Amino acid sequence: MTDARAPTAPTDEALVQVRGLSTVLNGKTIFDRLDLDIPRGKVTAIMGPSGTGKTTLLRHVTGQLMPDAGSIRVAGADVPTLSRDALFALRERIGFLFQNSALLTDFSVFENVAFPLRQHLKLPEELVRNIVLTKLQAVGLRGAAELMPSELSGGMARRVALARAIIRDPMLILYDEPFVGLDPIALNQVLRLIRTLNETLGVTSVLVAHEFAAVARAADLVYLIAGGKVVARGTPEELQRDDSPWTRQFFGGEADGPVPFQYPARDYAADLGFPAAGAAS
Amino acid sequence: MSAVRDRSGRRPSMVGDALAQVGACGLFLLQILAALPKSLRHFRETVRQIWFVGAMSLVIIMTCGLFVGMVLGLQLYYVLSIFGGTAALGTVVSLSLYRELGPVVTALLFAGRAGTSITAEIGLMRATDQLSAMEMMAVDPLAYVAAPRFLAGVVAMPLLACVFNALGIFGAHLVGVSWLGLDNGTFWSNMTSSVDVWSDVVNGVWKSVAFGGVVALIAVFQGYTTPPTSEGVAYATTRTVVFSSIVVLALDFVMTAFLM
Numbered sequence: 001m002t003d004a005r006a007p008t009a010p011t012d013e014a015l016v017q018v019r020g021l022s023t024v025l026n027g028k029t030i031f032d033r034l035d036l037d038i039p040r041g042k043v044t045a046i047m048g049p050s051g052t053g054k055t056t057l058l059r060h061v062t063g064q065l066m067p068d069a070g071s072i073r074v075a076g077a078d079v080p081t082l083s084r085d086a087l088f089a090l091r092e093r094i095g096f097l098f099q100n101s102a103l104l105t106d107f108s109v110f111e112n113v114a115f116p117l118r119q120h121l122k123l124p125e126e127l128v129r130n131i132v133l134t135k136l137q138a139v140g141l142r143g144a145a146e147l148m149p150s151e152l153s154g155g156m157a158r159r160v161a162l163a164r165a166i167i168r169d170p171m172l173i174l175y176d177e178p179f180v181g182l183d184p185i186a187l188n189q190v191l192r193l194i195r196t197l198n199e200t201l202g203v204t205s206v207l208v209a210h211e212f213a214a215v216a217r218a219a220d221l222v223y224l225i226a227g228g229k230v231v232a233r234g235t236p237e238e239l240q241r242d243d244s245p246w247t248r249q250f251f252g253g254e255a256d257g258p259v260p261f262q263y264p265a266r267d268y269a270a271d272l273g274f275p276a277a278g279a280a281s
Numbered sequence: 282m283s284a285v286r287d288r289s290g291r292r293p294s295m296v297g298d299a300l301a302q303v304g305a306c307g308l309f310l311l312q313i314l315a316a317l318p319k320s321l322r323h324f325r326e327t328v329r330q331i332w333f334v335g336a337m338s339l340v341i342i343m344t345c346g347l348f349v350g351m352v353l354g355l356q357l358y359y360v361l362s363i364f365g366g367t368a369a370l371g372t373v374v375s376l377s378l379y380r381e382l383g384p385v386v387t388a389l390l391f392a393g394r395a396g397t398s399i400t401a402e403i404g405l406m407r408a409t410d411q412l413s414a415m416e417m418m419a420v421d422p423l424a425y426v427a428a429p430r431f432l433a434g435v436v437a438m439p440l441l442a443c444v445f446n447a448l449g450i451f452g453a454h455l456v457g458v459s460w461l462g463l464d465n466g467t468f469w470s471n472m473t474s475s476v477d478v479w480s481d482v483v484n485g486v487w488k489s490v491a492f493g494g495v496v497a498l499i500a501v502f503q504g505y506t507t508p509p510t511s512e513g514v515a516y517a518t519t520r521t522v523v524f525s526s527i528v529v530l531a532l533d534f535v536m537t538a539f540l541m
Contacts, residue, residue, distance in 0.1 A: 062417060088419040102414035105405075116418045119425075164418075 015040040015172060015204045016061055021070035023056060030056050032228035033070070038172075038206055043198050045207040045219035045236075049250065049259045052225050054208040055099060058174045061206070062094060063087045075171065092120060095165035095173040099180075101157040103149040103164075109136070110145040113164045120168075135163040138193055140186065154181035162190065166197060172204045173197065179214045187214060194218050212251055216240070224250060226259050309502045312423055313431050319421060320428035327429040334395035334430070334497075335437030339444065341394050342387060346445035349386060350452025353377060358457050367463055371472035374453040375446075379476065379485040383446040385533050388492035391438055392525035396500035399430050400521040403504025404514035412505075427501045434497020439489035446485070484540045488533065495532060496525045 016038035023030040030053040038044045046054045059065040060072050063079045072079045077090055103112050113132045117123060123131075136142040139159040149157060158181055165173055175194070179187055195218060197203045209215050215222060216236035224232035224239065224246060231246040232239060239247055249257025265271065320327065353374050361367045403426060406412050412422045450472075457463040476482065500521045507517035 064413065064416065084421075088421070091417055091419040094417070096414075096417040098410050098414055098417075100410055102410035104411055104414070105409070115420075119418065119420045 013039050015075055016206070017071075017073040018057075018060070019071045019073075021057075021060065021072065022068050023053070023060070023065075024068055025056070029228050031067070031070075034225075034229055036223060036230055038204060039221060040204050041198070041202045042220040043194060043205040043207065043218050045209060045215040045222045046225060047209065047212070047215065047222060047250070048225035050210075053228070054225060055176055057225070058096070058176055058206065058208060061174065062091060062096060092168070093171045095168070095170040097158070097161050097165045097173070097175045097178055099176040101149075101154075101161040103152075103157055103160060105149050107149075108145070109141065109147050109149070109152070109160050112149065112160060113167055116164065116167050131167065132163075135167050136160075138166075139163045140189055155183060155186055158182065159186060159190065162193070166193075169201060170203065172206070175205065175207045175209070177208060177210070179209055179211050191218050212236070226250075231258075305506070306498065306502050309427075309505070310498055313428050313498070313501070316421060316423040316428045317432070319424035320432065323425050323429060326425060327432050330429045330433035331436050334391075334399065334433045335440060338391060338394045338437070338441060341390055342441045342445050343448050345386065345390055346383075346448030347452040349382060349445075350374065350378070350449030350454075351456045352452075353382075353449065354453030354456035354461075357453075358461050358463070367457075368467045368471055370453065370457045370463055371450075371468040372475040374457075375450055375472045375476050376481060378446045378449045379481045381533070381537070383442045383449065384485050384488035384492055385529060387442040387445045387489065388438065388496055388529045389526055391434075391441060391493070392496045392500070392522050392529070395434070395437070396496050396521045396525055397518045399434075399497070399500040400504040400507070400518045401514055403427075403430075403501060404507040404509075404517050407505065407507060408509035408511075408514065422505075427505060430501050431494070431497045434493045434500070435490055436493070438493025438496070439486045442485065442489040480540075487540070488536050491532060491536060492529050495528050499525050499528065 014037035018034060018036040021031045021034040046057060048054055056065060060067055061074060063082060066080050074090060082090065104115065107115065110132055113135055114128050117128050117131060133142055136145055139162050141156060141159055144156065152160065162178065178190060182190060191214060194205055198205055207215060207219060219236055222234060222236055222239050223230050226246060232242060232244060245258050249259055255261040354370065357370055357373050358367055361369055412426065415422045415425060454468060458465050458468050503517040503521045507513045
């Protein structure tokens with residue numbers, strides 16, 4: 001496994017290059033000179049403790065959030081410096097699966113999935129229908145095409161959002177927590193879909209997830225982020241074998257370790273109103 | 282809880298905060314105007330919004346217009362009868378409605394019926410990441426969400442005010458002529474002879490257009506900038522009604538002063 005704390009050399013194979021990314025939100029340092037490469041045509045997983053900035057990283061990559069310092073290059077374009085039109089042109093080539101699905105609640109499942117096609121392409125209605133039904137079939141929801149988002153379970157909504165994210169066959173797909181709320185059957189199919197998109201179309205995928213078992217089946221490369229930096233990087237097998245305190249604590253699910261389980265707080269006994277240890281009676 | 286502070290660490294005053302809101306709303310208007318040409322690509326969405334804020338408001342506008350006209354007819358008939366001038370009922374009612382009551386009351390009702398729903402809808406879209414999802418699909422929410430609703434307000438308000446005026450005159454006629462016995466010919470002839478199309482009717486329409494733009498702008502701005510929480514949406518909806526009412530009444534005075 002490479003030393004993740006060492007700066008990563010820029011590579012031609014990287015579709016996304018993050019260099020020296022620093023972000024402070026509400027006074028809290030999220031990223032501290034983060035370096036990271038997303039290799040082209042691979043499935044890369046971003047893992048790390050809650051609140052460590054995984055979703056924020058995706059928002060940086062898509063230009064939804066500007067960094068305080070550093071550069072984010074996607075397909076050669078420096079995202080923070082792009083004009084709005086150029087950013088939208090780039091986003092047309094990116095699929096994004098939101099953590100909460102973010103389906104348009106006034107539209108049916110079919111219209112949600114068809115939305116990007118209708119907005120950007122003038123296609124015959126029959127072709128739109130065929131493309132949408134093909135994508136819905138891929139996520140197992142062709143039969144739910146006429147349902148409204150309010151009639152879907154959380155897992156179904158996520159699969160509809162996934163169909164919408166891949167409707168235009170993007171070069172890069174960003175999945176924010178794609179496995180949450182999926183039953184084992186749906187989880188298996190989504191994993192297969194991610195791999196199929198990667199292997200058949202050469203799509204570059206980035207997964208933000210907590211489920212290492214699922215990630216190990218889908219990802220070619222895993223980044224473990226904590227404390228604003230990449231603390232470990234490698235294939236799922238390499239990370240499983242890795243013996244660093246970070247990987248041991250994260251994958252072992254231990255409360256004690258370099259990643260604090262408790263949010264910073266004052267002394268527990270004092271908070272409960274007990275006299276401090278060692279105080280004179 | 283710590284007090285809200287600006288970037289320099291100072292606590293903003295209420296006046297400063299209000300001015301900042303007005304400035305932000307002005308900039309938002311410029312953004313909407315810039316997005317209007319792009320929003321024409323979403324023509325069906327604009328028509329849908331006109332139907333939503335216009336046609337769906339018809340019942341409340343017609344009902345209120347009828348009752349306002351009936352009350353005007355009743356009150357003015359008795360006041361005018363003191364001076365023996367009941368013949369002027371049609372004139373007074375129509376001038377009151379065309380010049381002031383039609384545009385103003387319609388705008389206040391419009392803010393309560395359509396403005397609040399626009400704010401709540403956009404606020405919930407913000408809270409559930411639907412606006413972010415549109416941005417990620419390279420669809421500008423200003424052109425797809427904000428501009429059509431703004432345009433719908435500008436188009437629907439004068440039409441609603443016309444309906445309000447018509448029902449108001451019908452209500453006054455019902456009370457004055459059908460119930461209190463005023464001559465039908467006197468009611469209509471005095472009205473048509475004293476109402477000027479340009480200085481009364483058209484000026485009222487201009488007011489309606491302005492009020493529609495103001496109410497729609499406030500509603501869209503409040504929804505667009507609301508904190509993504511249930512409390513934030515609730516406050517934004519309330520602010521839409523309060524700010525719209527104040528601005529409509531203040532703008533009415535200014536426009537009346539200039540148009541007279």
